[in-house]
Amino acid sequence: MGRNKTRRLVYLTLLSAMAITINILESTYIPALPYGIRFGLANIIALITVELFGVKEMLIVNMMRVVIGNLLRGLIFGSTFWISLSGVLLSSLVLILSKKLLKLPILSMSMLSALGHSTGQVMMVMLMYNQSGMMLVIPYLLISAIPTGLLTGFTAQGALRLLKKNVRF
Amino acid sequence: MMKKKDLFVILAICALAGILFGGMKLIESFNTKEELGKVIYNNQILFTFDVNKNETYEFKGDYGTMHLEVQDGSFRVYDVECPNQICVGMGWLHKDDIFASIGIVCIPNQIIVVYEPEE
Numbered sequence: 001m002g003r004n005k006t007r008r009l010v011y012l013t014l015l016s017a018m019a020i021t022i023n024i025l026e027s028t029y030i031p032a033l034p035y036g037i038r039f040g041l042a043n044i045i046a047l048i049t050v051e052l053f054g055v056k057e058m059l060i061v062n063m064m065r066v067v068i069g070n071l072l073r074g075l076i077f078g079s080t081f082w083i084s085l086s087g088v089l090l091s092s093l094v095l096i097l098s099k100k101l102l103k104l105p106i107l108s109m110s111m112l113s114a115l116g117h118s119t120g121q122v123m124m125v126m127l128m129y130n131q132s133g134m135m136l137v138i139p140y141l142l143i144s145a146i147p148t149g150l151l152t153g154f155t156a157q158g159a160l161r162l163l164k165k166n167v168r169f
Numbered sequence: 170m171m172k173k174k175d176l177f178v179i180l181a182i183c184a185l186a187g188i189l190f191g192g193m194k195l196i197e198s199f200n201t202k203e204e205l206g207k208v209i210y211n212n213q214i215l216f217t218f219d220v221n222k223n224e225t226y227e228f229k230g231d232y233g234t235m236h237l238e239v240q241d242g243s244f245r246v247y248d249v250e251c252p253n254q255i256c257v258g259m260g261w262l263h264k265d266d267i268f269a270s271i272g273i274v275c276i277p278n279q280i281i282v283v284y285e286p287e288e
Contacts, residue, residue: 104174104175104178105172105174105175107171107172107175107178108172108174108175108177108178111175111178111179111182112178112182115182135193136193138189139186139187139189139190139193140186142182142185142186142189143182143183143186145182146179146182146183157170
């Protein structure tokens with residue numbers, strides 16, 4: 001029992017570290033497309049975690065990613081921190097619902113959580129800056145969630161296939 | 170490995186985006202109110218004009234007749250009976266232009282053509 005707990009802790013830490021690294025690398029080296037469209041590559045790790053461990057662990061990894069990622073970039077408790085926090089919370093909620101309630105396959109989960117992420121961010125921006133005009137961006141973000149969600153979904157699918165074959169969890 | 174459910178989800182997202190887009194366009198089309206510019210003569214409003222409607226107007230001031238032309242949200246005066254022609258020299262003013270709320274002023278005619286956006 002104790003050994004399993006340690007094993008789980010180590011894997012969660014590794015996954016969190018990977019998510020943080022991907023998050024920082026993406027925000028540093030890949031500029032955002034028009035309308036603030038981004039790939040959200042760190043979502044790959046969230047998908048892998050939810051498939052390998054479960055919902056609670058995914059929540060931990062996602063929260064670690066936002067809090068520590070922003071801490072490392074020196075943006076913690078700034079406006080961008082709250083925006084990304086609300087995005088991650090909504091994305092996690094959507095992921096939990098689509099996993100537990102709808103039992104969707106991984107590609108759908110990926111697309112829906114990408115959608116939740118951008119919608120959460122837009123909602124937070126609307127709340128913080130009183131900009132109800134940001135609503136106009138939502139349709140474009142919904143459409144863009146399809147290709148970016150497919151990209152992260154396929155990546156997570158491939159990674160999961162290899163991980164499940166070669167690593168004992 | 171795409172499954173059938175994935176296709177359904179893609180279609181659902183597309184449909185949702187389409188509905189939202191259509192709804193926003195619909196709301197926008199209801200919300201386009203008339204944007205009225207004013208022609209002021211001796212501190213009184215002579216008439217108002219819609220800056221989004223392409224039309225020309227003719228009116229009289231103290232000195233003589235003036236013509237106002239509105240096109241694609243911009244307006245200008247032309248063919249003015251006045252030796253100075255300063256108001257004609259102002260050229261086209263777009264409704265989003267800061268000068269549109271200051272307006273075209275003709276002193277000899279006592280005329281101001283102005284568009285003030287509502288706050």
